[in-house]
Amino acid sequence: MAAGYSGPPPANRPSAASGPGGWAGLRRRMPLATLIGQRLVLSAVLLWAVSVVVFLGIEALPGDFAQTYLGQSATPQAVANIRAELGLDRPALARYADWLGGVVQGDFGNSWASGTSVTEQIALRLGNTLFLAFWAALVSVPLAVGLGMLAVHFRNRWPDRLINVISLGAISLPEFFVGYILILFIAVQGGWVTFPSTVYAGMSFGQRLEAIILPCATLVLVVLAHMMRMTRAAILNVMASAYVETAELKGLDTLRIIAKHAAPNALAPIINVVALNLAYLVVGVVVVEVVFVYPGMGQYMVDAVTVRDMPVVQACGLIFAAVYILLNMTADILGILANPRLRHPR
C-alpha cells in the first residue's frame, strides 16, 4: 500500500496553461469538463495497457493453465486435451486478440477452470468486496477525520498523543496480525461474533453485517492512522495561516475555527488520502479476505492466478485498475471543486 501513498496530490499541480490556443481556451472555459474528458480517454488507454501487462505476466509464469490446473496429476494426454479445448496451442498474440475482441463487446468470457461465466462470478464477488469496503469506509472515514480534528484541538496534549500512538500502533502491525488478534480474543475466547466471516447467497442483511464485523474492524484499524494523520497535518498547516490567527483574535473558539474555517481549506489533501485509502479497501484486502475467509474479489483473483485462469485474472485486474483510476479521478475532481482557485484558473 505504500506505493500508492507517495507523490504529490495531482490536484495541487499548477495547471499547464501554456498550451496551443484552442485547447487552452477550451480548458479555460470548461476546466472540469476537459479534465474529465481527458482523464476518461487516458483511463481507457491505461486499462488497455494493464490488460497487456497482465497478459504478459501470465504468459511469463512457468507452466500454462493445463499443466498447473492438473498439477502433479497431469498426464500428457489430459494436458493436450485441455489445451486443445481452450485453444492454448495457438500463438499468444492470437489468443490475446480473441480475448480483447470479446471484451470490447462486453464479453469477459468463461473461466477456464470452472467453465462458468466470469461476469456472473465477478458480480457476486465484487458485490461482497464493495459491501465490506463500504462499511469499512463508513466507519473509518468519519472516525479518521473526527479524530484528526480532535488531535488538532488538543495538539501536543495527551489526547493528541494517545490518538497518535494508538493509530500508529495499529498501522504498524501487519493486517493479518491484527486480524488474528481480533479472531483470538473476540471470536475464539470471547465467542461474541461469528467466525469465519463467510457470506453467501440467502443470508439476510443483518446476518451479513454481523459476519463482517471482524474484517471490517481490521480494515478500519489498518486505514485509520493514515487518514487521521493526514487530516491532522493538513489542518495544522492551515491553522498556521494569518486568517486563522485573525479568527482566534476575534475570539472564536478553537473547535469552531477548525470545523468552519480551517477544515474546508484543508479538504484537498484529505480527499486525496481518503480516496487512496478507499481504493486500498477495494483492491488491497486480499490478506484480510484470506484470514477471515471472506469471499471477495481478492480471493477470487488469487485462486485464478494459481491456476493461470487468464480470463478471470484479466477481468479482476481490469476491475481493480478501473477502481483505482476512478477513485483517483474523483479525488482530483473533488479537489478542484473544493478549491475555488482551481475551479477558476486564470
Next chain:
Amino acid sequence: MDSYLKYLGREAALGRLSRREFMGRAAALGVTVPLASSLLGSSVLAAGPQKGGHLKCGLQGGASSDVLDPAKCTSQVCFMTGRNWGDTLVESHPTSGQPVASLAESWEASPDAKVWTFKIRKGVQFHNGKEVTVDDVVATLKRHSDENSQSGALGIMNSISEVKADGGNLVVSLPEGNADLPLLLSDYHLVIQPNGGNDDPNAGIGTGPYKVASFEPGVRVTFEKNTNDWRDDRGYVDSVEIVVINDATARTAALSSGQVHFVNRIDPKTVDLLKRGPNIKIENTSGRGHYVFIMHCNTAPFDNNDLRLALKYAMDREAMVSTILRGFGKVGNDFPINETYALFPEGIEQRSYDPEKAAFHFKKSGHSGSVLLRTSEVAFPGAVDAAVLYQESAKKAGIDIEIKREPGDGYWSNVWNAQPFSTSYWGGRPTQDQMYTTAYYSKADWNDTRFIRPDFDKLLLEARAELDQAKRADMYREMALMVRDEGGLILPMFNDFINALGKNVEGYVHDIGNDMSNGYAATRVWLTA
C-alpha cells in the same frame, strides 16, 4: 451395579446425563476415573449413532475454480463433496483396504482376470427419482474413458478395453488380466451419474446420502439429507455444510471457537498446541501417502547404483519422522508400499541411517564433488527443512549435498519428473499394482525415478493377473526388493492424515484409503448433544 453403570453410560451418551454427573455417580459406585472414562467412551459407541443436527466442515483445498463434475475433481473440497452426493460401484474397506460392495452388489472374474461381471444393485434411486440402471453405469465409465476426457480417472480407465451392459450386469473386459479391478472402480472420480453425467456433468445428482443444496465454488457447499438413501448406515446428520477455509490459522480458529465441527490438514507443527484446546479431538490416520526424494536411475551421476545406495543409507529416517512429521507418520523403507496395503511384504529388513555404509558405497561409486538436490515448499509440507536435515545427515557420511530451492510455481511441470534429483510426494493408490504401475512401470508417464527394468515390468504384469494370493504376495515381495535395493527412490516417511473434530462429533472412522476418512467423514459421523 454393572447394569446400573451401563445404564448411566447410555444416559450420558444420549446426553441425558452430563459427563461430569456420570463420572461423579460412577465414582460413588467405586469406579476409578480412567475406567469410568473408558466406559463412557464405549457407551457412546454402543449407544449407536444419533440422528439429526447440522454438521459444519471447514476444509482446506477449495477454490473458485472448483466444479461438481467428479471427472474434474482435484481439490479436497470436491473430494468430500463428491463422496457426499454420489456413490462408486465399489468402496474400499476402511481398515483392510479390501473391496466392499456398493452400487455393485457382487462381482466375479474370469479365471484369467480379463473379463469381470458386476451385478448392479436394484432399486437404488438417484436424487432425481430415476432408478439406477446398468446403462447409467456404462455411460459413466465410458465418459471417464473417452480419449478426449479430462477425467482424473483416465489413467485407470485406459487399462480397460471394453465396457458393456449384459442384461442387468456390467461386463468389463481388459486386455491384460487384473485381479484388482474392483478396487480400481472405487476411485473417487468414478461416481455413478444418471446417463453417466453426459447431460450435465455438474448436476451433482447421484445416489449418495446427501443432496447438493447449494454450491458456491471456493466459498461454501451445503447439503440436505437424501431421505430416500438406499443405505441406513450412513448420513446421520440432517444437513452438511462445507466452508472453504484455506488459511490454516483461520481453520483452527474456526474449530476452537466451535463454529465448525471438522477441519482437515492440521499442520503437524501445531498439533501439540491445538491438543490443549478443551473442545478439540485430533484424529490421525496412517495412510499410504509418502514423501520422497527421487533420483533418475538413467541420468548421471544417479545411474550408478552405489551412489543411489549411498544416498539411501545417508537418510536419517527416524529424524525425518520426528522432526518433519512431529511423530505423525512412520518410517519408510525405500519401496512405496506400507502395511496398509493388502499383501504387504512382511519381514523386509528396515533400512536405517548408516553413515559408514553410505560412505563405503559413495567411495565405491567413484563420484566426486557434490550432489544437487532440488526442492520447494510445494513438494510436501516441510520439504525444504527436510532437505536441509538430509544435507546434515549426509555430511556425516562425507557426502556433500547441494540444495537448490525452486519456486513453487511450476515445480510440478519443470522440476518434478524432469530434473534428476528432487523432492516430491505421492498420495497412496488403492492397490500395490496401481502404485507400481503409476510410478515404477517403465512405460508410465509418471515414472519419476526413471526405473526401467524389463524384469520388473514382467513381474508387475504377471502379478496383476494372478488370482492366487500366495503367489501374488511372493511376486510383490520380489518387486519391493527390486525397488528398495536398485531403484531411484529414497522414501524416508509415510505421513499420517491429521484431521481434527469438535468434542461433540462421534463415529469418526479411521480409513486407510485416503484423507478425511477417505472423504466419507461427513457421511460417517454424528453429533452428540
